[in-house]
Each structure stands twice: as structure tokens, then as C-alpha cells.
Amino acid sequence: MLTTGYPQGSQMNMFRNIRIALLASIFAVTPAFAQKNPLDEAMGLDGLEKIKVKDIDLVYARPGATLATYKKVMLDPVDVSFHKDWNPERTGSRLKLSPEERENIRGGVAKIVHEEFIKTLSAKNAYPIVTAAGPDVLRAKVKIVNLYVNAPDTGVGRSRTYTVSAGEMTMFLELYDSETGAVLARVVDRREARNTGQMNLSSSVFNTAEAAALANEWARILKKSFDTAHGIGKK
DSSP: OOOOOOOOHHHHHHHHHHHHHHHHHHTTOOSOOOSOOHHHHHHTGGGOEEEOOTTOSEEEEOTTOOSTTOOEEEEOOOEEEEOTTOOOBOTTSSOBOOHHHHHHHHHHHHHHHHHHHHHHHHGGGSSOBOSSOOTTEEEEEEEEEEEEESSOOOSOSSOOOEESOOEEEEEEEEEEETTTOOEEEEEEEEEEOOOOSSOEEOOHHHHHHHHHHHHHHHHHHHHHHHHHHTTTTOO
């Protein structure tokens, strides 16, 4: 039985500092994890152990934890942060993006990712999205870090920019028991937008579609994990 609760008093500050350290280490994540990475230590907090999941860079899960007991999902608002080296100019200009333009992009990606997870998980009422905790409710926290948009479209000017890829981003996902707050799993996965080998006209429509495609891939993997735990799709 999952019985872990939320820490109180000074312990809360300690756990808050641990979380900050965890998020900081994620900014250094790379596609390969061959060498020991500080991220591994942070991911293993709360007794989680490293497991292998197909098509995902890094996964740590609580031993014995299963998604079979969960039928609904409580999805927190998605948080988004940019890559530390991302400091783009407006398309066709040497002017840097304004704080407002950067916030519009950040908020836009957060909305896209949140909507894709809702759409994919709740399709055909498979795993309904709810707002209250419960014994059969899984809480999911999705964070997008290291967001890098190669050619952001601000709608200013008429210059055209062509890119091979829209950019990249890394997902950091935490899964909790909604009632106890016990951490069940942590996931980190870095992905680049599709690279067709051809130059594509960068636009808000193009960038939005690519962000949605990446979010959909992650949401589908989570849904597949749900289906496997519930024996769906097995012959």
C-alpha cells in the first residue's frame, strides 16, 4: 500500500531544495546516459529504481508500483522553460524577442502539450481527466525543459525563414498517487522535431504542429503503459 505523505516544516524546505537540484540537473541531460550522471541520483530519490522502457531515454519507478489500480488522471498545468542558450532574433531581423513574445511562445507550448495529453489519454473515455484526487486517480506532472525553437514566428515582418527542423525539447514527467502524494515514477526524454532532410518554411502553424506531434508521442507512450497495466491489447 502506498502511504507516503507530504513532508512538514523543515523537511519541506529540504525536499524543496532537492526538487530544485533535480530540475537543475535536467538541464544537463543528453540523449545518451552511458556515463554516470548526477541526474540518475536525483531521479532515484524516494526509493525509485532505474528501469528500461522502450523509446524513452530515462525512467525511474517505485518497486512494485503499477498503473493497474488507476483509471483516471489528474493532470497538472504544464510548466515550460527554455534552453539556457536559446536567445533568438525575430525572423528577418536582428532584434531579440521581447519578454512578452518569449512568454507567448512558452505559454503556447504549455497549452499544446497539456491539450495533447488530455486528448490522447481521454480518447474514447479511456482514462478520463479529473480535477480531484481519488483512490483510482493518477496525478501527472509534465514539465517541458530545454525548449529550443529554431525559428520562432512572431508574426512581425514579412521575411521567410526555412529550417530543416522546428527545434527540440525535453519532457520531465512525474507520476504520483493522487491521494498519498507518493511518487510512482519519474521520466526524462529528449526529442527533436521531425527532420525530413528538406527545408521547411517556418511559421507558427508549422511550429505548433511539430510541438503537438512531440507531445502526442509522449502522451501515447503513457497511454500505452496504462493499457499494458490493464491488459488492454493483449491477446
